[in-house]
Amino acid sequence: MDTKTRYEKLVRELNFHLHRYHVLDAPLISDAEYDNLYNELKRIEAAHPDWVTPDSPSQRAGAKAADRFAKTRHPAPILSLANAFGADDTRAWFERIRKLDARVEQAQFVVEPKIDGLSVVLHYREGVFTQGATRGDGEIGEDITINLRTVRSIPLKIPVNRKQSSAIRVPDYLVVRGEVFIPIKEFEALNQRLAEAGEKTYLNPRNTAAGSLRQLDPALTAARPITLLVYQIVHAEGGGIPTSQWKILEYLRALGFPVTDAAQRFDNLEDAIAYTETWDTRRDQLSYEVDGMVVKLDDLDLAAELGFVGKDPRGAIAFKFPAREVTTTLEGVGVAVGRTGVLTPYAILKAVEIGGVIVERATLHNFDYIAEKDIRVGDRVLVKRAGEVIPYIIGPVVGARSGKEKAYKPPTTCPACNQPVEHFEGEVAWYCVNAACPAQLARNIEHFVSRGAMDIVGMGTKIVEKLIEAGRIGDAADVFTLTREDILESVTKKDRKVEKEPPGKIAENLLAAIEASRMRPLNRLIAALGIRGVGETLAGDLARSFPDLGVLAKASAEDLQQIEGIGPNIAEGIVDWFGREANRTVLAKLKRAGVWPKTPKAEGAKPGGAFGGLTFVVTGTLPTFSRDDAKDFIESNGGKVTDSVSRKTSYLVLGENPGSKLDKAKSLGVKIIGEEELMRLAG
Numbered sequence: 001m002d003t004k005t006r007y008e009k010l011v012r013e014l015n016f017h018l019h020r021y022h023v024l025d026a027p028l029i030s031d032a033e034y035d036n037l038y039n040e041l042k043r044i045e046a047a048h049p050d051w052v053t054p055d056s057p058s059q060r061a062g063a064k065a066a067d068r069f070a071k072t073r074h075p076a077p078i079l080s081l082a083n084a085f086g087a088d089d090t091r092a093w094f095e096r097i098r099k100l101d102a103r104v105e106q107a108q109f110v111v112e113p114k115i116d117g118l119s120v121v122l123h124y125r126e127g128v129f130t131q132g133a134t135r136g137d138g139e140i141g142e143d144i145t146i147n148l149r150t151v152r153s154i155p156l157k158i159p160v161n162r163k164q165s166s167a168i169r170v171p172d173y174l175v176v177r178g179e180v181f182i183p184i185k186e187f188e189a190l191n192q193r194l195a196e197a198g199e200k201t202y203l204n205p206r207n208t209a210a211g212s213l214r215q216l217d218p219a220l221t222a223a224r225p226i227t228l229l230v231y232q233i234v235h236a237e238g239g240g241i242p243t244s245q246w247k248i249l250e251y252l253r254a255l256g257f258p259v260t261d262a263a264q265r266f267d268n269l270e271d272a273i274a275y276t277e278t279w280d281t282r283r284d285q286l287s288y289e290v291d292g293m294v295v296k297l298d299d300l301d302l303a304a305e306l307g308f309v310g311k312d313p314r315g316a317i318a319f320k321f322p323a324r325e326v327t328t329t330l331e332g333v334g335v336a337v338g339r340t341g342v343l344t345p346y347a348i349l350k351a352v353e354i355g356g357v358i359v360e361r362a363t364l365h366n367f368d369y370i371a372e373k374d375i376r377v378g379d380r381v382l383v384k385r386a387g388e389v390i391p392y393i394i395g396p397v398v399g400a401r402s403g404k405e406k407a408y409k410p411p412t413t414c415p416a417c418n419q420p421v422e423h424f425e426g427e428v429a430w431y432c433v434n435a436a437c438p439a440q441l442a443r444n445i446e447h448f449v450s451r452g453a454m455d456i457v458g459m460g461t462k463i464v465e466k467l468i469e470a471g472r473i474g475d476a477a478d479v480f481t482l483t484r485e486d487i488l489e490s491v492t493k494k495d496r497k498v499e500k501e502p503p504g505k506i507a508e509n510l511l512a513a514i515e516a517s518r519m520r521p522l523n524r525l526i527a528a529l530g531i532r533g534v535g536e537t538l539a540g541d542l543a544r545s546f547p548d549l550g551v552l553a554k555a556s557a558e559d560l561q562q563i564e565g566i567g568p569n570i571a572e573g574i575v576d577w578f579g580r581e582a583n584r585t586v587l588a589k590l591k592r593a594g595v596w597p598k599t600p601k602a603e604g605a606k607p608g609g610a611f612g613g614l615t616f617v618v619t620g621t622l623p624t625f626s627r628d629d630a631k632d633f634i635e636s637n638g639g640k641v642t643d644s645v646s647r648k649t650s651y652l653v654l655g656e657n658p659g660s661k662l663d664k665a666k667s668l669g670v671k672i673i674g675e676e677e678l679m680r681l682a683g
């Protein structure tokens with residue numbers, strides 16, 4: 001294959017895998033495999049800059065920043081929606097349009113989530129993403145193409161998968177509309193990262209998404225977990241498109257756009273209303289925030305004929321859910337101590353129900369926020385709860401003040417250890433810098449035993465705090481010296497009620513979980529240490545580059561910066577962590593306790609490990625390894641793990657209740673092994 005053909009193939013393949021990963025949530029290759037292909041693409045592009053196509057994945061990030069965004073006229077008005085508050089309002093809408101056109105009587109309806117995000121308009125010429133804009137005033141928006149290119153669920157070329165959608169002819173010029181947003185979980189994780197780093201947290205997913213798309217450095221947008229769902233075709237030239245909303249959704253999905261799977265079509269309005277109402281209480285099940293459902297006439301020709309009132313089309317209505325905002329009294333301000341010592345204020349509220357949940361605590365973000373909003377103890381405050389996001393205080397109801405409210409003063413000492421708190425230049429946070437602070441230790445241990453780290457099931461907050469109080473845990477390594485007696489003493493009545501098990505059984509299970517965790521591979525242990533800036537991904541990179549913690553501890557900042565993704569700040573952070581006396585003690589204790597995993601070869605994932613050049617597929621439940629463990633184990637031995645069996649698969653690792661992968665492996669003559677043999681192969 002000549003280089004040009006190879007390059008074109010890479011662009012197609014990488015876009016296909018991006019779609020599998022970001023839109024379908026069903027990747028076919030590992031991240032490492034993806035990175036290999038991507039690096040190859042980058043090498044070719046460096047040698048042949050004139051070949052770079054606009055749909056190349058490399059064009060998603062790093063494009064040049066502009067001073068401000070150019071204005072762009074939309075090919076058709078980007079309309080808004082009229083609101084209905086409840087079923088009767090929705091019936092009244094139906095009556096209004098039925099009087100205008102009798103066909104409405106027989107109409108079908110499509111109900112879709114009304115995503116609380118930011119409307120964007122995406123242009124595709126000859127199937128290639130050429131422009132993306134904000135809604136603006138509905139006529140003219142801002143050209144934010146460079147930022148939208150970094151949103152990985154936006155296809156750069158459609159159809160994404162030609163084979164599957166070969167019957168689809170894409171119009172020469174297609175303009176679609178969708179909503180961009182940050183999923184709730186990602187938002188929480190982002191805020192947690194920011195809080196731990198002492199930076200300002202964001203108020204809500206919507207503002208964060210909007211702000212990220214309208215800032216001028218695309219690298220910043222790329223770093224935000226933004227995604228989108230598409231629901232409308234605004235304009236099409238040179239090709240037909242469906243004339244029913246339901247078919248539009250199917251069509252957009254087939255082209256490779258992310259489309260909601262919570263939409264449904266109904267033969268009559270009452271069924272549509274009933275479905276809409278079920279989502280009011282179920283909205284927490286969605287991964288994003290919604291403020292209602294949109295009820296649309298399925299027949300788009302009929303909808304168009306009905307016209308609009310102002311900017312609202314008559315053919316659709318937004319059925320708004322009751323806002324999850326209430327007012328209540330701020331009874332006090334508590335202060336939580338995080339893993340890195342960051343102090344975070346939270347609101348202690350007079351208990352209040354918001355959308356079926358009793359709320360007594362809400363975040364206040366940081367001390368500056370309290371001052372900026374002039375939030376006083378005793379104030380009536382407006383509280384918002386959205387999805388699973390921790391409720392937050394929007395602000396005080398100033399008009400409701402009696403004069404008895406008290407301004408809040410941030411603490412000068414740590415609420416857990418009473419040591420003076422400190423503030424660092426350039427950060428908003430206040431820190432407790434006492435390395436022996438029990439609250440910090442508790443958060444550290446919680447992190448150490450958490451799922452992505454040592455994964456010690458059963459070691460909950462209560463037990464951890466008790467063990468610290470009893471002096472049985474002074475650092476993470478002490479987890480491995482716990483005895484049955486230690487645990488029995490720390491199991492509280494409350495734990496027992498939750499667990500519904502005798503304390504002896506709880507202790508046994510916990511000891512077994514601790515024992516099992518000794519086998520975690522190096523990357524998990526590195527992630528567990530809680531080094532600032534070192535998450536799961538970076539821990540994996542470090543584990544591949546260093547054979548064990550002893551060698552990593554000796555690495556200089558320069559050594560560390562050889563690894564892609566590690567800049568001077570993180571490198572310094574790592575060196576600093578390993579330089580601290582207390583941490584060196586933890587390492588020595590871990591080594592003595594035999595918790596000292598090794599990467600077989602410094603080269604790790606590159607060919608050369610025991611599994612170098614080999615590809616594995618895992619199916620069924622393995623006796624001791626979880627799916628993640630098995631993957632970590634194989635990768636830390638230099639092997640690759642993929643999701644589907646092919647001729648290239650070296651081994652199928654077989655567990656109980658295997659899926660169809662077993663049949664496929666048999667039919668292709670792929671070698672089949674169990675967990676034990678896997679470990680033997682690794683030596």
Ligand code: IVH
Binds near residue numbers: 079080112114313318
């Ligand atoms: S349809 C003619 N569908 O809600 C098309 N809008 O309050 C009119 N929105 O400006 C829009 N999810 O930004 C439509 N499934 C959905 C939506 C949706 C969110 C937003 C959209 C619109 C706003 C109106």
